[in-house]
Amino acid sequence: MLKIDNLHARVDDKDILKGLSLEVKPGEVHAIMGPNGSGKSTLGHVLAGRPGYTRSAGSVEFMGQDLLELNTEERAHLGLFLAYQYPVEIPGVSNMEFLKASVDAVREKRGLDSLDTVSFMKQARDACKLVDLDQSFLKRGVNEGFSGGEKKRNELMQMMMLQPRLAIMDETDSGLDIDALQVVAAGVNNMRDDDRSFILITHYQRLLNFIEPDFVHVLAGGRIVKSGDKSLALELEDKGYTWIEDEVA
Amino acid sequence: MPDLMNGMLDAASANAPHWLQERQSVGRKVWVEADLPTRKTEAWKYTSLHALNRSFDSAEPSAASKAELGFEYPHFGGCKLVFVDGYLRADLSRMDIPAGVQLVRFADADEAQTELIQRNLGSVVDSSRHLFANLNDAALNDGVFLQIDAETDVTEPLHLIWLTTTQPTAFTVNQRLLVLSGASSRASLIEHFDCAGNGNAFTNGITELLLEDGATLHHHRLHLEEAGAMHIGGVHARLAKDSTLQSFHLALGSELKRIDVVINHAGPGAHCGLNGVYLLRNEEHVDYHTCIEHASPHCTTDEVFRGIIGDSATAVFNGRIHIHPDAQKTRAQLSNRNLLTSAQAEVNTKPELEIYADDVQCAHGATVAQLDPQMMHYLQTRGVSREEAETMLSYGFINEVIDSIALKPLRDYLRPLLAKRFSRDPKLMRHIL
Numbered sequence: 174m175l176k177i178d179n180l181h182a183r184v185d186d187k188d189i190l191k192g193l194s195l196e197v198k199p200g201e202v203h204a205i206m207g208p209n210g211s212g213k214s215t216l217g218h219v220l221a222g223r224p225g226y227t228r229s230a231g232s233v234e235f236m237g238q239d240l241l242e243l244n245t246e247e248r249a250h251l252g253l254f255l256a257y258q259y260p261v262e263i264p265g266v267s268n269m270e271f272l273k274a275s276v277d278a279v280r281e282k283r284g285l286d287s288l289d290t291v292s293f294m295k296q297a298r299d300a301c302k303l304v305d306l307d308q309s310f311l312k313r314g315v316n317e318g319f320s321g322g323e324k325k326r327n328e329l330m331q332m333m334m335l336q337p338r339l340a341i342m343d344e345t346d347s348g349l350d351i352d353a354l355q356v357v358a359a360g361v362n363n364m365r366d367d368d369r370s371f372i373l374i375t376h377y378q379r380l381l382n383f384i385e386p387d388f389v390h391v392l393a394g395g396r397i398v399k400s401g402d403k404s405l406a407l408e409l410e411d412k413g414y415t416w417i418e419d420e421v422a
Numbered sequence: 423m424p425d426l427m428n429g430m431l432d433a434a435s436a437n438a439p440h441w442l443q444e445r446q447s448v449g450r451k452v453w454v455e456a457d458l459p460t461r462k463t464e465a466w467k468y469t470s471l472h473a474l475n476r477s478f479d480s481a482e483p484s485a486a487s488k489a490e491l492g493f494e495y496p497h498f499g500g501c502k503l504v505f506v507d508g509y510l511r512a513d514l515s516r517m518d519i520p521a522g523v524q525l526v527r528f529a530d531a532d533e534a535q536t537e538l539i540q541r542n543l544g545s546v547v548d549s550s551r552h553l554f555a556n557l558n559d560a561a562l563n564d565g566v567f568l569q570i571d572a573e574t575d576v577t578e579p580l581h582l583i584w585l586t587t588t589q590p591t592a593f594t595v596n597q598r599l600l601v602l603s604g605a606s607s608r609a610s611l612i613e614h615f616d617c618a619g620n621g622n623a624f625t626n627g628i629t630e631l632l633l634e635d636g637a638t639l640h641h642h643r644l645h646l647e648e649a650g651a652m653h654i655g656g657v658h659a660r661l662a663k664d665s666t667l668q669s670f671h672l673a674l675g676s677e678l679k680r681i682d683v684v685i686n687h688a689g690p691g692a693h694c695g696l697n698g699v700y701l702l703r704n705e706e707h708v709d710y711h712t713c714i715e716h717a718s719p720h721c722t723t724d725e726v727f728r729g730i731i732g733d734s735a736t737a738v739f740n741g742r743i744h745i746h747p748d749a750q751k752t753r754a755q756l757s758n759r760n761l762l763t764s765a766q767a768e769v770n771t772k773p774e775l776e777i778y779a780d781d782v783q784c785a786h787g788a789t790v791a792q793l794d795p796q797m798m799h800y801l802q803t804r805g806v807s808r809e810e811a812e813t814m815l816s817y818g819f820i821n822e823v824i825d826s827i828a829l830k831p832l833r834d835y836l837r838p839l840l841a842k843r844f845s846r847d848p849k850l851m852r853h854i855l
Binding site: 263278 | 803810
């Protein structure tokens with residue numbers, strides 16, 4: 174599904190990713206952990222096509238296509254979804270019209286019929302319920318004045334509506350209390366199936382108590398320096414990141 | 423002054439009721455002796471009056487049918503007066519005037535109404551500062567008088583439509599409205615300007631709003647004239663003790679549009695909410711000059727104007743708040759934000775705060791920006807195309823101001839009309855309506 178090969182990327186002329194390789198197969202859940210500044214969020218932004226985040230070498234194949242040659246919306250149409258660490262506030266555009274525009278665009282490109290308003294509303298309300306967001310949030314401006322936790326749940330709701338093939342969750346756990354964390358984890362676990370994959374970018378092991386990953390990778394200095402199963406996350410929790418950095422150095 | 427408007431002035435003086443004749447001659451004297459403002463005149467620095475350098479006919483009553491006028495008349499409930507080229511068209515109007523409301527042409531005013539008009543007309547507008555008010559006086563042979571009686575709560579909106587046609591030669595229309603909101607009355611008024619066809623009328627208008635103690639007026643002024651239409655007009659309001667004016671303004675760009683909004687807080691405890699939106703494209707021009715005179719203590723002003731300027735259009739926003747020495751405990755804020763959607767678009771925005779009292783809270787701000795690239799990207803990561811994201815964000819930029827309109831039928835009328843300004847492709851607008 175996703176094959177990243179020796180990816181080098183820079184942000185504002187600064188090299189951040191320095192030869193990252195990763196393969197994600199359908200149905201797999203990969204956790205990417207690492208210290209601050211290791212390039213975790215950069216990976217998500219490069220994959221999503223954020224302006225200013227440029228590849229200097231390497232390749233990324235997604236669903237059989239050269240991902241980095243596609244524009245941002247085309248990546249979304251193919252089934253890529255990035256849950257933001259800091260979701261953007263858009264006053265004046267309601268959450269509802271934003272969701273409908275997204276769902277219509279993605280369904281159209283996937284050759285599906287457009288949802289009529291009634292079915293769309295039902296799905297949106299159901300998704301709100303699943304992420305424990307009051308329906309009144311649908312009428313508010315996108316993320317406008319939402320708390321940190323509400324923004325994260327709003328991201329999750331969008332993911333449920335868009336049904337991506339690969340979801341990259343960028344520090345979705347940061348700033349969440351334990352109840353909100355469980356809501357997010359339940360949302361992800363419900364969506365897990367044989368075809369859908371996840372990349373969980375996280376600083377802490379805590380999220381992985383609720384979402385069990387198939388693989389854990391440690392990102393340091395812009396590369397994956399160690400990979401393992403979920404026990405690696407526990408080891409990191411126990412010993413911190415320093416030993417890895419030492420080992421790599 | 424060049425004699426470009428003489429046709430209109432001669433026609434006006436031939437048809438005016440005798441009690442308007444003195445006002446006419448005073449106005450005409452000032453007008454003919456004045457020079458047309460140039461870009462060197464501070465108040466006209468960014469607005470060229472070049473478009474007025476042609477000869478104008480005076481407007482004739484139009485017999486065009488509703489279909490010929492090609493204008494769809496929205497109905498917001500309540501009475502509706504339709505003027506075509508300045509002349510009342512009873513056949514297009516709904517004259518069911520609610521109880522407690524007087525709404526007449528000056529020409530039809532009875533003795534008591536004439537007395538009220540004579541006493542109040544020109545009492546708010548300061549014609550020494552507004553040259554075109556003198557032209558309006560000079561050409562004044564009719565106008566509209568609206569009075570809401572004291573203690574009257576008018577639930578249905580009062581809708582006045584001034585429609586201009588397109589004629590073989592450019593022509594002038596003189597518009598005048600005098601509104602008296604009686605003590606503790608409540609009403610909603612829509613002043614609605616539009617044009618049929620490409621437009622070549624020059625409308626020169628003055629509206630005076632007098633709010634007596636405790637009156638509430640929801641005032642909406644729509645400038646929907648596009649293309650070749652020209653309009654220089656002003657709204658001049660005086661707010662007595664504890665009165666509230668909510669005034670909403672909308673201007674679509676056209677060849678020349680200059681709107682002055684002057685609010686005088688004349689009694690303690692008055693409040694004004696002033697919101698506006700202007701949308702320009704092609705080579706259109708809109709100039710809003712707002713001036714809030716805080717002459718009395720304990721008054722408040724909340725002013726928000728937003729503009730979207732595209733193509734090679736030019737916009738001007740000048741927002742002045744003047745706090746007089748006696749206006750202690752004033753709270754006033756002004757925000758003007760502009761979105762430029764092309765590299766050639768231009769806006770000149772200038773907030774002016776003059777404060778002569780020491781116990782006041784004032785804030786003002788003006789910004790000029792392009793669409794936020796982070797918002798654009800966020801929408802695109804959800805699959806929304808660049809073009810649709812631009813449309814949604816532009817519309818979102820003004821949506822909050824549109825939301826502030828209390829009158830739902832008016833909001834519903836404006837939304838699709840505004841959406842069309844952002845994109846001619848209905849597919850790009852389908853999610854914002």
